Amino acid sequence: MEAGRTVRNLGVVGVGNMETKRELRVGFDVGGTFTDGVLMCGREVLAKAKSLTTPDVTGGIVEALEAVMTKSGANPAEVAMVSLGTTHTTNALIERRNLNQVGIFRLGAPATTAIPPLTGWPESLKEAIGGHELVHIIRGGSEYDGRDIVPLDKKAIEDACKSMKGKVDSVSITGVFSPIINDHEEQSAEIVRNVLGEDIPITLSHRIATISLLERENSTILNASVITVMRRAVNSLKAAVRKRGIDAPLFIVQNDGSVMSADYAIDYPIFTVASGPAASVRGSVYLSGIEDGVVVDIGGTSTDVAYIVKGFPRESSITVNIGGVKTNIRCPDLLSIALGGGTIVKHKDDDVIELGPESVGYNLVRLGKSFGGPLLTVHDTAVALGKLQQKLDVFKTDYVTHPEKINAVPKALIKNAWVAIKTTIEEVIDKMKTTPEPVPAIFIGGGALVVPREKIIGVSEVLMPDHFEVGGAVGTTIAEIGAYAEGVVDLDIEDRAEAIVEVTERAKDNAEAAGAIRNTVEVIDVEEIPFTYMPGKREKIRIRVKGQVL
Amino acid sequence: MGVREILRKWGVTDFQVIDKKALSEITLGASILATGGGGDPEIGLLWAYNVVDQGKEILLIDPEAMPDEALAAIAGCLGAALVLTEKPPNGQELFWCYDSLRRYMGKSIEAVVPPEAGGVNTPVPMAVAGAVGIPVIDADGMGRAFPELQMTSFYIHGVSPSPTAAADEKGHVTICDASDALLTERIIRNAAMAYGGISWIAGYPMTGRQLKDTAILRSISMAWDLGKRVFNARRKHLDPIAEAINLTGGYRAFQGKIVDIDREFGAEKTKGFSLGRITVEGTDDFKGRTVVVDFQNEWLNLEIDGEVRCMPPDLICILDPATGEPIRTDIVRYGYRGTVLLIPAHERMRTERGIATFGPRYFGYDRDYIPVERLMESTSG
Numbered sequence: 001m002e003a004g005r006t007v008r009n010l011g012v013v014g015v016g017n018m019e020t021k022r023e024l025r026v027g028f029d030v031g032g033t034f035t036d037g038v039l040m041c042g043r044e045v046l047a048k049a050k051s052l053t054t055p056d057v058t059g060g061i062v063e064a065l066e067a068v069m070t071k072s073g074a075n076p077a078e079v080a081m082v083s084l085g086t087t088h089t090t091n092a093l094i095e096r097r098n099l100n101q102v103g104i105f106r107l108g109a110p111a112t113t114a115i116p117p118l119t120g121w122p123e124s125l126k127e128a129i130g131g132h133e134l135v136h137i138i139r140g141g142s143e144y145d146g147r148d149i150v151p152l153d154k155k156a157i158e159d160a161c162k163s164m165k166g167k168v169d170s171v172s173i174t175g176v177f178s179p180i181i182n183d184h185e186e187q188s189a190e191i192v193r194n195v196l197g198e199d200i201p202i203t204l205s206h207r208i209a210t211i212s213l214l215e216r217e218n219s220t221i222l223n224a225s226v227i228t229v230m231r232r233a234v235n236s237l238k239a240a241v242r243k244r245g246i247d248a249p250l251f252i253v254q255n256d257g258s259v260m261s262a263d264y265a266i267d268y269p270i271f272t273v274a275s276g277p278a279a280s281v282r283g284s285v286y287l288s289g290i291e292d293g294v295v296v297d298i299g300g301t302s303t304d305v306a307y308i309v310k311g312f313p314r315e316s317s318i319t320v321n322i323g324g325v326k327t328n329i330r331c332p333d334l335l336s337i338a339l340g341g342g343t344i345v346k347h348k349d350d351d352v353i354e355l356g357p358e359s360v361g362y363n364l365v366r367l368g369k370s371f372g373g374p375l376l377t378v379h380d381t382a383v384a385l386g387k388l389q390q391k392l393d394v395f396k397t398d399y400v401t402h403p404e405k406i407n408a409v410p411k412a413l414i415k416n417a418w419v420a421i422k423t424t425i426e427e428v429i430d431k432m433k434t435t436p437e438p439v440p441a442i443f444i445g446g447g448a449l450v451v452p453r454e455k456i457i458g459v460s461e462v463l464m465p466d467h468f469e470v471g472g473a474v475g476t477t478i479a480e481i482g483a484y485a486e487g488v489v490d491l492d493i494e495d496r497a498e499a500i501v502e503v504t505e506r507a508k509d510n511a512e513a514a515g516a517i518r519n520t521v522e523v524i525d526v527e528e529i530p531f532t533y534m535p536g537k538r539e540k541i542r543i544r545v546k547g548q549v550l
Numbered sequence: 551m552g553v554r555e556i557l558r559k560w561g562v563t564d565f566q567v568i569d570k571k572a573l574s575e576i577t578l579g580a581s582i583l584a585t586g587g588g589g590d591p592e593i594g595l596l597w598a599y600n601v602v603d604q605g606k607e608i609l610l611i612d613p614e615a616m617p618d619e620a621l622a623a624i625a626g627c628l629g630a631a632l633v634l635t636e637k638p639p640n641g642q643e644l645f646w647c648y649d650s651l652r653r654y655m656g657k658s659i660e661a662v663v664p665p666e667a668g669g670v671n672t673p674v675p676m677a678v679a680g681a682v683g684i685p686v687i688d689a690d691g692m693g694r695a696f697p698e699l700q701m702t703s704f705y706i707h708g709v710s711p712s713p714t715a716a717a718d719e720k721g722h723v724t725i726c727d728a729s730d731a732l733l734t735e736r737i738i739r740n741a742a743m744a745y746g747g748i749s750w751i752a753g754y755p756m757t758g759r760q761l762k763d764t765a766i767l768r769s770i771s772m773a774w775d776l777g778k779r780v781f782n783a784r785r786k787h788l789d790p791i792a793e794a795i796n797l798t799g800g801y802r803a804f805q806g807k808i809v810d811i812d813r814e815f816g817a818e819k820t821k822g823f824s825l826g827r828i829t830v831e832g833t834d835d836f837k838g839r840t841v842v843v844d845f846q847n848e849w850l851n852l853e854i855d856g857e858v859r860c861m862p863p864d865l866i867c868i869l870d871p872a873t874g875e876p877i878r879t880d881i882v883r884y885g886y887r888g889t890v891l892l893i894p895a896h897e898r899m900r901t902e903r904g905i906a907t908f909g910p911r912y913f914g915y916d917r918d919y920i921p922v923e924r925l926m927e928s929t930s931g
Contacts, residue, residue, distance in 0.1 A: 108637070109640070110640055110719050110720055111637050111638065111639065111640055111719035112637060112638045112639070112640065112719075113640040113641065114593075114596075114597050114600070114638060114639050114640050114641030115593060115596045115597065115638050119596050120592075120596060141637075143637075143746035143747065144630070144632070144633050144636070144637075144746060144747045144818050144819060145746070145747075145818075145819040147746070149637075149719075149746065150720075176636060176637050177636055177637070210883075211632060211635060211636045211880075212590070212635045212636065212880070212881055213635065213636050213637065213638060214590075214592055214593065214596075214638065215592070314872070315885070315887060318870055318875050318877060318881065318886065319592070319875070326592065328881070330885075430787075433787055434787055434872050435787055436786070436787050436788075491815075496812065523884070524884075524885060525883070525884050525885060526810075526811075526884040527883075527884070528811075528813065528815070530813075530815030530816060532815060532816055532818070532819060537815065537816065539815060
């Protein structure tokens, strides 16, 4: 296709046609400890289940899916949509665990070297992805007008790849001005594939974000670092759904709370990095009816906090912090901390040294003291204080099987741990608030039962709505549908405003085709990238929209 | 000679040591006052941190402490805002400029004065001073940021930008020594375009006496104070905009969501600036109203519902309502929420020659300059 005078459609986040009789939706929220599943008809919860997240992820999803299908007696053919939110990527980043070793290329020398890649990153995160040893600033990159800064040093890329062999799981490539001209990134990717093999996941920065080198590079590296974690989750979902005979489109919750097709999410996990918390916010607002306040989603491994204004998470400011790293990825203002029911209470005698960041995760029933294990966790603290009285029906195991182990923990240690947990929650809520006045807090997630809920500083009241323990899973099923459209336009010939309207209409068509209600579809992003190296005034217009499904 | 020896020679005992915390506070304040330009504070700060990490001292002194006959110069970046954000420096460019200028003039430059308030153009010159071993003067040439070389209080009060040296990342240096400041601007601007969109520059050599007579004095202290207040507001969940107004005497003119960014793409390579216009739809108390802001690297001219409410050189600052973080012309995106803060320009910028050099007519608006105080007071009530 030649660059035409009319606006062309370059991309669609599409899904199959929806049939009206298929009204059921299945939603999963895969956390570090538990996998929650719900079966919804419209906005009604027909069945809910919790299973332990398994190391392969699939096992937990299969079990939760089986439970909700069996409990409800639903016909798999009636399932219209399956959606997933997960904190796996966030957890990997905040716990510095399961991250890929990332080969990092920047194409930009002799410019840009004053601020090398990974500058300003937390030390522990740098180390967790392989550190400076895997960073290479290569001579290359482009000028704004399309000239090379210098010709791409292909030999240097080849040599760097050879030195990385066997040491990297994934590669990130960021070239100066690649959003405008991506030749050097594409050429580099080819060299990387030649040396490191076709299977190595490569993230190219021009597919991730727009102009602003340092933030785009950070986003690209983060994407490369969680690509394996996300692939596993998506592939698990696919396998589990197929096994149960469900033939419905699969969606992943994105950072903005809308869903994207699962196949797209595989390569771009950075856009779903806040997937779990984004789903929790939607679920909490729906279940509680509270539209202004804080949402605190406490899982087994982490707690996510969002500040909601008029039913939506507050949009974060200009630079977005993910895992302590500045990025330019659009993301609601969310804060995740490594505190959950399974978080290990590190202590010396009766004094608490640190809460986490490690969690026993799905090994709670093996390693936690309540279950006869050796480690004291947040869960065990609540058990010791008598905060857990009855088992929720979504949990398979009882909350304590070895009370004698709990009774043996010194009372002073329990008290100190409880205070430390309360303080940690208060601090994270305080960080998210924008007013000094107390606000209502919605506590959801399986871990909501095992943390302090009384007299929380900064909070006017703590609410735990019905189905709070599966709030995130509910949120995935009522998420909006995201879609986009792109077009190339020559502003010497066409009117810019008209071109934007035209691309917007096509983005709305795509959202509608994916199941969104047309008149609820709204524009969430308009991006224009100039082809400054071409004659005339050509540019690419990319418009993202989202709309409600129900 | 190191910075401490220079201060000893001048008999200066009163100075402030600028550490990383101070740099972060000054840079935040300066980037707010930069009216949408002045460069990415991420680049400026990380660059400056490197210098501090190398054990170099950045010492800030009051303008009055500088001897009348000693020589100061500016250091910074000139060109298209978008290019700087995408192509950060290698860090040597300004040293090449400084060396070339020193050799060309045959005189040593004993102090650095930042050219303007900005995320890059305030911390980077401070860091250059630290690296070279000379003091930074608590002043700048605008009290805001402006796109062109001659748009300074230095120039309008009689200091020439020449000679100015301009370097790129490959070590190419252009020195322009022209009596006509507008010609100097054109030559340096063309060097920037030839370099790919930006020049790193050192120039405006001036004596201590000239600096005291022409600069916006103690503007770094002002930016520092502003930065401290905004950080404090964030910590205490106070309104950062109110803090900024308390300090600067500005106006909270609008609050809204950015719904269109119409960039004149290509201006970076043909004119050497980032040019365009944004449209902001009102929210909260401003629902139903619309703001249009034109930019040329910096926010220049603001209209509310078709009525002009701020003209250059008065300051248009668009800030994130929750954090006070400035929204810059190079990174502004659809959907950003901003509060518009309008601040009267410094009196040294509002002279007749100032208005001729950077008032509305210079930027192509067919209207006389009216101070923002009058424009805003006519709307209240």
